[in-house]
Amino acid sequence: MSTASYTVTGMTCQHCVASVTEEVSGIPGxxxxxxxxxxxxxxxxxxxxxxxxxxxxxxxxAGYEVAGR
Structure with a gap:
């Protein structure tokens, strides 16, 4: 099991959260x-x-940017 943390910029609402969650969840593994x-x-x-x-x-x-890890 592996865990990685990132900072995402540009999210302003729960729809943003849902979009990022959906896209990242689609990554194999x-x-x-x-x-x-x-x-x-x-x-x-x-x-x-x-x-x-x-x-x-x-x-x-999803329309956002990873600002860092």
Whole structure:
């Protein structure tokens, strides 16, 4: 089990949270996604370490940006 944390910018509402959660959940191997709107925090739990580029691409697909890890 592997966990990685990121900071996502641009989220302003629960719809944003749902969009990011949906896109990141689609990454192969991801077992859980937690998004905190207030802090912009994104925690990704997966079977094996997830590729940072895949997380960044999924967040971008949702319309937001990963500001850091």
């Amino acid at each position: 991801v077992t859980d996604v937690e998004v905190d709107l207030a802090s912009g925090g994104l925690t990704v739990t997966s079977d094996a370490p997830v590729d940072d580029a895949a997380v960044r691409a999924a967040v971008a697909e």
